[in-house]
Amino acid sequence: MESQSKLQEKEVVSVNKPRQTKSSIRTSNRKKWKKAGIFTLFVGPVLLAFSMIVLYPFLSGVYYAFTNWNGVTGNIEWVGLDNFKYLLFEDKQFHASFILTAKYTVVAILLTNVVGFGLALLVTQMLKTRNILRTVFFLPNLIGGLLLGFVWQFIFIRGFSSIGQLTGWSLFELPWLGDANTAFWGIVIVSVWQGAGYIMIIYVAALQNVPQELLEAAKIDGANRWQTLRHITLPMVAPAVTICLFLTISSSFKIFDVNLSLTNGGPFKSTEMLALNIYTEAFVNNRYGIGEAKALIFFLIVAGITTLQVMYTKKKEVES
Structure with missing residues (x-):
């Protein structure tokens, strides 16, 4: 009986079901x-x-990356892992450029985000000139890196020298591009000056989305500005921090145009970042295979670091 009833139900369903012509x-x-x-x-x-x-x-x-090619002729020789063995164990300049780039990246990330966030806090205040300030702070980002490097090269060499002669301040009389330490900080200054305005725009958008009710409630409860910033503003702008860290990490690792035009790796390759080292190896020394091996290692390192950073900061967003 049950089987008959099931068959009847199937027949009814099949009858009611519209047939496709x-x-x-x-x-x-x-x-x-x-x-x-x-x-x-x-x-x-x-x-x-x-x-x-x-x-x-x-x-x-x-x-x-696994070949021995000069980038010009058609003679391409497969060498396997020889290029990577050479880079890991013999190429001292590659090691020095990697360490210098890592050091620069840490400094540039911290300064660019701190300066950008500070500018964002400034231009979100009730100031009459806040729109003009936003434009002024963002303008350096519109200038190309090569042009920016040449402009700041003139400032460091001629401008600082003139200011030093007028004021007698030893800070402006330093050999800014002629010494390894000062040249490194010269690149940092130019990069932060260029990138902080763009990071500021992202932080401004995040700060404008912070509910004013929370800030007013904290003020009524007696919280000072530092407590409000630490416990309310920063957790609310955590997604913007994730984006800004990702952008500054990738751009700092890949710095090339400012490095090329400002110091060209000098003096004596003491400021040669990794991207400039790869360019020099491939297109100046005509060792394209080794240059591609460096670029592949560089890509894997940057991709790994940025992926870990995004995963970590995303977890912090959820916790906050």
Whole structure:
């Protein structure tokens, strides 16, 4: 009896279920093809451009990292892991550039975020000139790195020298680009001056989204400005901190144009960052295979560090 009732229910369902005719199937197929065509029309050119400009050079670069090629002739010799062994155990300049880049990255991340957040706090106050200040602070980011380096090279050499002669301050009489230590800090100053305005814009957007009710309630409860900043403002802008840390880490590791135009790695390669070292190896020394091996190691390090940073700061956002 139960089996008969189940069969009857199935028959009723099959009768009530609308049957698809050939015309409806054709219509649905046409809609699918139309959607696929529209998707291909919009995504296809972008995907093709991405493949030609980014994907193919990256994959070919990975291949050349295992070869001995000068970047000019057609003679490409497969050497396997020899390039990586040379970089890890013999190339002293690569080690020095990596250590210098790591040191610069730590300093630039801290200063750029602190200065950018401080500027964001300033321009979100009830000031009459806050819109003008936002524009002034953001303007250095619009100047290209090469041009910026040459401008600041003139400032460090001629401008600081003139100020030092007028004031007698020893700070302006230092050989800013002629000594390894001062040249390093010269690059840091220019990079922070250029990047802090962009980071400021992100922090401004986050600070404007902080509920004013929370700030007013904290003020009524007797919290001072530091307590309000530490316990309310900073946790509320944590997503912006994640973005800014990611941007500053990647840009600091990849610094090239300012380094090239300001010091060109001098004096005596003491300020040669990793990106400039890779460029010099591949296009000046004509050792393209070793240059690609350096670039591959560089890519893996930056990708690993930025991934760990995003994962860690995202967890902190959830906890806060």
